[in-house]
Amino acid sequence: MKKLLCILTALTMVLTAGLALAEGETYRIGIAQFAEHGSLDNCREGFLAGLAENGFVEGENLEVDYQNAQADMGIANQIAQGMASGDLDLICAIATPIAQACFNAADGTDIPTIYTAVTDPVAAMLATEDGTATGNVTGTSDKLPIEAQLKMIRSLMPEATKIGILYSTSEVNSESAIAEYQALAPDYGFEIVVSGISATADIPLALDALLPQVDCLSNLTDNTVVSSLPLLLDKAGEAGKPVFGSEVEQVKLGCAASEGLDYFALGKQTGAMAARVLSGEAAADIPYEVISESSLYVNYDALAAVGIELPEDQAARAIDVSTL
Amino acid sequence: MLELRNVTKIYQAGTINETCLFQDFNLAVPDGQFVSVVGSNGSGKTSMLNIICGSIEIERGQVLVGGKDITRMSEFRRHRTVGRVYQNPALGTCPSMTLLENMSLADTKGRPFNLRRGTDRRRIAFYREQLSRLNLGLEDKLHVKVGSLSGGQRQAAALLMSTMTPIDFLILDEHTAALDPKTAERIMELTDQIVREKKLTTIMVTHNLRYAVEYGDRVLMMHQGKTVFDRAGEEKRGVTTETLLGLFNEISIECGN
Amino acid sequence: MGIVLSTVEQGLIYAILALGVYITYKILDFPDLSVDSTFPLGAAVTATMITNGMHPLLTLPASMLAGALAGAVTGIIHVKCRVRDLLSGIIVMTGLYSLNLRVAQDKANLPIFGTDTLFKNGLTAALPDAVADYAPVLILLALVVLCKLCMDWFLRTRAGYLLRAVGDNPTVVTALAKDGGMVKIQGLAIANALVALSGCVMCQYQRFFEISMGTGAIVIGLASVIIGTNLFKNLSFLRATSAVVIGSILYKACVAIALSSGLLPKPQDMKFVTAVLFLLILALGEVRRKKVKAHA
Numbered sequence: 001m002k003k004l005l006c007i008l009t010a011l012t013m014v015l016t017a018g019l020a021l022a023e024g025e026t027y028r029i030g031i032a033q034f035a036e037h038g039s040l041d042n043c044r045e046g047f048l049a050g051l052a053e054n055g056f057v058e059g060e061n062l063e064v065d066y067q068n069a070q071a072d073m074g075i076a077n078q079i080a081q082g083m084a085s086g087d088l089d090l091i092c093a094i095a096t097p098i099a100q101a102c103f104n105a106a107d108g109t110d111i112p113t114i115y116t117a118v119t120d121p122v123a124a125m126l127a128t129e130d131g132t133a134t135g136n137v138t139g140t141s142d143k144l145p146i147e148a149q150l151k152m153i154r155s156l157m158p159e160a161t162k163i164g165i166l167y168s169t170s171e172v173n174s175e176s177a178i179a180e181y182q183a184l185a186p187d188y189g190f191e192i193v194v195s196g197i198s199a200t201a202d203i204p205l206a207l208d209a210l211l212p213q214v215d216c217l218s219n220l221t222d223n224t225v226v227s228s229l230p231l232l233l234d235k236a237g238e239a240g241k242p243v244f245g246s247e248v249e250q251v252k253l254g255c256a257a258s259e260g261l262d263y264f265a266l267g268k269q270t271g272a273m274a275a276r277v278l279s280g281e282a283a284a285d286i287p288y289e290v291i292s293e294s295s296l297y298v299n300y301d302a303l304a305a306v307g308i309e310l311p312e313d314q315a316a317r318a319i320d321v322s323t324l
Numbered sequence: 325m326l327e328l329r330n331v332t333k334i335y336q337a338g339t340i341n342e343t344c345l346f347q348d349f350n351l352a353v354p355d356g357q358f359v360s361v362v363g364s365n366g367s368g369k370t371s372m373l374n375i376i377c378g379s380i381e382i383e384r385g386q387v388l389v390g391g392k393d394i395t396r397m398s399e400f401r402r403h404r405t406v407g408r409v410y411q412n413p414a415l416g417t418c419p420s421m422t423l424l425e426n427m428s429l430a431d432t433k434g435r436p437f438n439l440r441r442g443t444d445r446r447r448i449a450f451y452r453e454q455l456s457r458l459n460l461g462l463e464d465k466l467h468v469k470v471g472s473l474s475g476g477q478r479q480a481a482a483l484l485m486s487t488m489t490p491i492d493f494l495i496l497d498e499h500t501a502a503l504d505p506k507t508a509e510r511i512m513e514l515t516d517q518i519v520r521e522k523k524l525t526t527i528m529v530t531h532n533l534r535y536a537v538e539y540g541d542r543v544l545m546m547h548q549g550k551t552v553f554d555r556a557g558e559e560k561r562g563v564t565t566e567t568l569l570g571l572f573n574e575i576s577i578e579c580g581n
Numbered sequence: 582m583g584i585v586l587s588t589v590e591q592g593l594i595y596a597i598l599a600l601g602v603y604i605t606y607k608i609l610d611f612p613d614l615s616v617d618s619t620f621p622l623g624a625a626v627t628a629t630m631i632t633n634g635m636h637p638l639l640t641l642p643a644s645m646l647a648g649a650l651a652g653a654v655t656g657i658i659h660v661k662c663r664v665r666d667l668l669s670g671i672i673v674m675t676g677l678y679s680l681n682l683r684v685a686q687d688k689a690n691l692p693i694f695g696t697d698t699l700f701k702n703g704l705t706a707a708l709p710d711a712v713a714d715y716a717p718v719l720i721l722l723a724l725v726v727l728c729k730l731c732m733d734w735f736l737r738t739r740a741g742y743l744l745r746a747v748g749d750n751p752t753v754v755t756a757l758a759k760d761g762g763m764v765k766i767q768g769l770a771i772a773n774a775l776v777a778l779s780g781c782v783m784c785q786y787q788r789f790f791e792i793s794m795g796t797g798a799i800v801i802g803l804a805s806v807i808i809g810t811n812l813f814k815n816l817s818f819l820r821a822t823s824a825v826v827i828g829s830i831l832y833k834a835c836v837a838i839a840l841s842s843g844l845l846p847k848p849q850d851m852k853f854v855t856a857v858l859f860l861l862i863l864a865l866g867e868v869r870r871k872k873v874k875a876h877a
Contacts, residue, residue: 067840068848073794074801077787078591078836085583097791100692104788125692134694169682170792172690198678404758418749429742433757442742
């Protein structure tokens with residue numbers, strides 16, 4: 001029994017230490033990230049850069065408690081509840097499920113939640129249809145520039161008719177992206193062939209079935225699929241079909257090209273919003289923002305491997321990922 | 325009357341190791357008879373019990389109780405009228421439940437296992453009395469988990485449990501084999517007492533020739549799936565352990581041992 | 582204080598799941614993997630009912646029923662189709678994944694912010710502020726105690742005895758002229774009803790359904806059961822069910838400690854620290870047991 005008491009005492013001490021009060025003009029924020037993931041990491045770095053640009057510099061007047069749920073919902077909730085019960089000035093939540101968990105946990109406190117990398121804030125009930133917040137919450141959406149991507153694929157592959165998309169049925173963001181792909185594809189003369197998976201282990205089989213049916217693959221920001229990108233590239237490479245990514249990290253890893261979001265820029269934009277909130281603006285008064293501009297990222301080696309040459313007009317604005 | 329009619333049992337049918345244990349095996353046990361079954365290992369004693377209880381399926385033939393064919397009846401349904409005690413004391417009781425809980429379980433047999441209290445407090449005195457008959461001190465261990473009792477104590481409890489509610493048949497599968505001589509003796513006496521009191525039709529497989537001679541009113545020797553010796557009533561009284569031992573030796577010589 | 586409170590709250594929610602896992606793992610001796618899908622099933626049923634304007638209280642029996650059905654299917658696959666226990670759980674876990682999406686109106690994530698839940702409704706809003714903070718933990722405590730008492734009661738009924746017997750020694754159940762298979766099916770149904778109830782409560786607590794919320798549910802359940810039953814093995818005054826509830830809270834406490842920034846060189850180390858804490862708890866149980874033996 002005594003040992004049990006010791007443990008409990010230790011627990012309380014550790015917790016109170018973690019909650020030690022901030023001194024002077026220092027701001028304390030929490031960053032809750034859903035999973036270890038290149039894009040989400042870029043988001044976080046961008047977020048801190050955005051804050052720094054606006055005068056909130058980590059280590060000077062900003063204390064950051066960064067936690068990662070490692071894609072576990074139970075842990076995501078604990079992180080959210082833990083942050084909401086501390087005396088933070090703001091919580092930054094990266095990706096949809098943890099944004100919802102933070103919003104829920106901070107409800108009833110005066111800690112604002114700033115989210116990023118949430119594809120559809122309205123579907124996630126973090127914002128209403130007209131763009132206003134549902135509470136003390138705002139942020140940025142990482143909605144894919146799907147139309148630009150279709151336009152880009154058309155200009156690179158004038159003969160192609162079928163685009164294959166692999167997605168995991170567990171990710172709400174992927175569903176809405178697929179719906180948009182399917183709505184827009186006919187305008188550019190494409191047909192979308194989708195294949196839904198539920199776990200990383202399904203990917204090889206799904207690819208074997210999907211690849212013969214399509215002219216190329218286009219990726220979403222689907223976490224499950226993206227985490228198996230090397231395998232996907234391998235299989236597509238064997239079949240001689242190009243893979244188009246959904247953001248710059250994927251192109252760096254070997255996708256041919258992408259009309260993609262710059263997650264660092266997205267994070268930076270979110271950081272600027274957070275700075276406004278820290279300076280006294282109410283999060284609820286700031287509508288959520290979407291990055292509208294996309295950039296063309298190109299991996300020239302990957303393009304050459306499938307025998308595609310970048311047209312003149314595209315080459316001018318293309319960013320070569322090997323220079324990044 | 326319990327009957328096995330033209331029973332054929334083949335193990336590993338359709339494989340190269342196919343072995344036919346019983347071929348048109350017949351046995352009739354009149355109500356109230358206490359049959360002791362002896363025989364060497366692999367002679368089919370336990371298989372016969374398993375066939376009666378429905379633990380194994382047969383290829384051909386019938387199992388009848390009181391003229392009614394129960395060949396296709398599932399094992400658990402047959403146990404409505406059958407109590408069985410195994411050689412392994414662990415098989416007859418639930419180790420992580422207390423002795424009282426085990427007794428209560430057995431007492432509920434034949435009645436619905438519904439949401440009533442598992443242990444009827446008014447029955448505790450009865451359980452205690454039953455246990456005290458064993459002279460094993462079990463009446464003071466009602467709240468002890470059965471798993472921590474000795475093998476003999478567990479086997480005694482198993483015997484009580486299998487005969488607590490009204491049954492017609494008692495199947496004893498070498499139920500004293502794993503016990504020390506003294507406890508075995510005690511359990512055997514108790515078995516005989518219960519069988520007489522409740523007028524149970526009993527089939528007891530045993531390796532102890534003395535038990536086969538001393539107890540019961542019929543003795544059966546089995547060899548390679550056949551009955552080689554069968555004496556009942558007056559005739560059985562003349563059978564001695566020497567008779568049985570002699571038979572055993574004959575069989576062994578035949579087999580070339 | 583807030584973090585202790587929220588740790589206890591989440592521990593209590595998973596305690597209901599752990600009680601279900603206790604039935605399958607400890608009583609039935611059946612490693613039931615369907616839990617990973619019946620937990621979100623309860624949440625899916627809840628989110629859909631609430632978005633369709635139904636009363637939050639109704640979601641409790643509804644999700645329990647859904648969970649019980651799923652559990653029964655696991656049992657039927659195992660008993661009637663003679664599929665290995667692990668595999669029948671995997672079959673249901675896999676199939677239910679799609680079904681859960683259907684139940685949640687084809688959404689992998691279904692929020693219920695802004696609607697009444699068990700924890701946020703007219704009644705709790707009327708509470709004075711000082712009490713309101715404790716409303717969730719009190720509601721959860723009441724629910725968990727109710728579940729625990731029901732289970733204690735059930736395990737002492739005739740049906741409960743039979744359930745314990747079938748995991749302990751199926752031969753005895755056959756000897757009692759009862760179909761052990763049916764008893765197993767019933768046990769799995771009860772266990773998964775509890776798991777789905779836990780999912781239902783979790784959904785109302787976090788106020789959204791998320792298809793991935795069941796991932797690792799079985800691990801949390803098993804860890805809670807093992808931590809609880811190992812640590813309190815020799816405390817006879819503590820029922821196993823209470824031990825399981827405490828185990829679940831301890832599990833969440835381990836994660837909370839691991840999460841508290843002071844201990845972590847890097848956020849990535851969180852799981853490692855959690856694992857070390859589990860090990861410490863189990864070792865503690867072992868030390869305590871040896872002491873008890875030495876005194877005896």
